[in-house]
Amino acid sequence: MSGKIAIVGAGPSGCYLAQALLKKAPDLQVDLVDQLPVPYGLVRYGVAADHQGTKGVARQFARVFERQGARFFGNVAIGRDVTLDQLRAAYDVVVLAAGLSADRKLGVPGDDLPGVYGAGRLTRALFEHPEAEDLPDLGAHPVIVGNGNVAIDLLRLLAKAPDELDGSDLGEGPSRWLAESGIETITITGRSPAARAKFDAVMVKELAKLSDVRIEVVGAGDSDDATEMKTLEALSAIHGHGAGAKRITFRFGLTPKAVEGEGRAQAVRFASETGEEVIPCTSVLTAIGFEAAPGLPRDVLISEATDTEAGRLAPGLFAAGWFRRGPRGTIPENRADAKALASVILDGLSADPSRVGCEVFDGLDNIVDYAGWCRIDAAETEAAPEGRCRTKLATRETMLGVAGARETTK
Amino acid sequence: MKITILYGTETGNAEMLAEDIQSEIEADHEIAISNLEDFAPGEFDAECFYLLVCSTYGDGDLPASAQPFADAMEAEKPDLGAIHFAIFGLGDSEYDETFNHGPKKLAELMIAHGAHQVGERVAHDASGSDMAEDLAFPWAEAVIAEVSEKLGEAA
Known part of the structure; x- marks a missing residue:
């Protein structure tokens, strides 16, 4: 033919x-x-x-x-x-x-404040796409909004110690940026309950190999569906992992309502099952899809x-x-x-x-x-x-x- | 020797390796090749030696194209007592907990139905520095030699 x-x-x-x-x-x-x-x-x-x-x-x-x-x-x-x-x-x-x-935006007030960055923008910069913007300063306490594999990729890279990037193709500039990031805590939030988080269990389990973290999974809940149980088992397996410097917290059931701050993202206001919750932060990393x-x-x-x-x-x-x-x-x-x-x-x-x-x-x-x-x-x-x-x-x-x-x- | 290469694949890497093995050995043998999803347990032939190439996917699972075959094996429970096979696995040690669990499950499935494994299960690591074919070609040569001896045929 x-x-x-x-x-x-x-x-x-x-x-x-x-x-x-x-x-x-x-x-x-x-x-x-x-x-x-x-x-x-x-x-x-x-x-x-x-x-x-x-x-x-x-x-x-x-x-x-x-x-x-x-x-x-x-x-x-x-x-x-x-x-x-x-x-x-x-x-x-x-x-x-x-x-x-293109990164899908949060679509809430404050989502265009300085300090709010899409996962695509960040990964393009990390992986040296020729059209990438500069790597921004995320501060000590970034919050990741999103519960897919892209969110987990970001989390893992931000949490890795320099020697854990051996064998990768991460460039000199991005490697230095990560090493000098000064990140102390990373909070990762999802809208759904943990059982319905979109990430693959294997991506979550991989986090148990990180050497310089302490991981806490808050409010994972339970399920009797087989696929959901796999996700929950993976989360349960990493809960309590490590005694390192970077504190990682998984949160669920949080729907972003606004990014707040004076001229810069300083907190995310979420709707939760019990009302509202404000999580202070130094930057907001959105990983909620692409367009x-x-x-x-x-x-x-x-x-x-x-x-x-x-x-x-x-x-x-x-x-x-x-x-x-x-x-x-x-x-x-x-x-x-x-x-x-x-x-x-x-x-x-x-x-x-x-x-x-x-x-x-x-x-x-x-x-x-x-x-x-x-x-x-x-x-x-x-x-x-x-x-x-x-x-x-x-x-x-x-x-x-x-x-x-x-x-x-x- | 009559050889059938069967592959279970998810991203196509195992399919590519299976085709490479075919090209490497087809001058000396009578070779057939099939995706496991197109192969029924009833087709196993005692005259034939089976080279299995299989990846791992997800959380240590069989790759998508091996799944229907595994289901058919469970359902049909064929007697593979006269069947000889060898198996080569593709995996990624980045996920060390489940490294090469797909081929391991496939081998166990074959053995559970009476098939005889020839040689050790060899595993390629996608995060390592070796090319899959650099491990797979010598493996194929070795298991073919071993089965030839075993079945009393000329190599």
Whole structure:
């Protein structure tokens, strides 16, 4: 089967989709387009720096380019460098797999005070995304609002002693920032009761390995549901762990009502089962989900979609991963999703040989191809200092410099 | 030798390794490969040697694609007394408490139904520095040699 397919976003969903498409139809031309000069999206910038095993899926994605014939067009922003309409005219099928990178806001008074930071903003800075803002001063007493895996990632990284980051790819600047953070307490709050917290039990159990913490779980309650019991068992297993310097407190059943403070976040006011509670803090870290970043009109596309469940937005236009489903689901769920979408796409594919495909990118400067990414990858791996597996190039300019000129891909 | 590679996967890493093992040994043997979710316990064939490749997921659980197979084994209770298998596990020591529990459970399931395990269960650690194939290729060669000797065939 022939045909030209462009996937916007070279993160895990886009790469799994390319893998599944090319497995079923090896003669397709599949092009992955990313606004960053580097591929793999959240595997590089979302999966925590100390979870290198989880990042191992990147080896599969490398095969998609190296053996299955997919091509990478990095540093190309759809909506800026090429319009979505131009892309759709050039390819038989366009799939939007651009993820959701903007932090969902609390939506309560004071949520825009200085000292309130989204998890995406913080993790981008920690993991050296080229568009990250600076790492802010969190003060001695940050409060994390949110009970998903992202919240636990943040908690764990903030709580780690420097030597517990050995083997990670956390950069020099972020490592120093963590070491000098001066954090004394971290309170993590969830709206639901503990039993219905969204984090995975295994993520909670991992906290029992932290060396410099004291963990207290307050008001976990009980349940007789099997899944809920797993969560509660994990929480019970870490309750009372450690005698270290950083005090970690888990709280549940707290719904944020306002962030309070004079010119800066100094407390969060919560509604609780028994009334209200004010927790003083030096910063508020929100990890309550993500939404679309500006660039692609996701809300309009989804609201006008023919069949969102199947990933069909319009004729020849599909959505995958978080961009389709919202910010839920881990790497394997996106893989299963991508396999299902590949079948949907191939069932309806009719190739039009007059489509120009990647010629639509002709004339754009500084496109990074897969070989360019390999040069970046090699430079980063070679530059890894003692105790780290990689030193990321942290700016677009240095990436483009190392990637060098693109070899012709036509 | 007739060999079937069966893999249980969640992220696709075990599938990739299974395919790599297939490429590595297919010149010398008659190889079939199947995802465990597409394999029924009734298909086990005593003429065939089974190489299992399996990951761990979640809290020491079997990966998603091995789950239907495990359910079918429980339901059908096949007699695997004539079946020989070897097993290679993929895991992540970051989660040391449940490291390689998926393949361990799969091996126990096979043995509980009478199957004979050849060689030790070898485990790759995603947080370690080895490539999975660098451990898996020598493992495959060793267990194939061992089963050849055991079954009195020419290697």
